[in-house]
Amino acid sequence: MAEDPYKADGVSAEEARGLVFLRRLVTVLTVVMIAGVLAIVALLVIRLGDGPTTIAVPAQIALPEGTRAIAVTQTATNILVVTETENLLIFDASGTELLGAVQLGDFIETTD
Secondary structure (H helix, E strand, C coil): CCCCCCHHHCCCHHHHHHHHHHHHHHHHHHHHHHHHHHHHHHHHHHHHCCCCCCCCCCCCCCCCCCCCEEEEEECCCEEEEEECCCEEEEEECCCCCEEEEEEHHHCCCCCC
């Protein structure tokens, strides 16, 4: 019969059972952690592997005469342009038709 490896260290049978349980618990937790890391890596590869989504951007935007853009952003249906005079111009997706304008100065609080 194989000799108990814990008996030589002066460990009681009850402590030996606890150590065996602890060793198995650590092994199981290690396997679970490795599986979790692999799952996260797989999800990142799947989600980031699709590549960026592309939105059609017009070559030019018909800004009103004398207007200079300082920021441009695009939604699925509109193009938004912020001008030097703190106006927000809203264009259609083709960038040719001005749908509306908002004066941003009315919404921005300045602290001096």
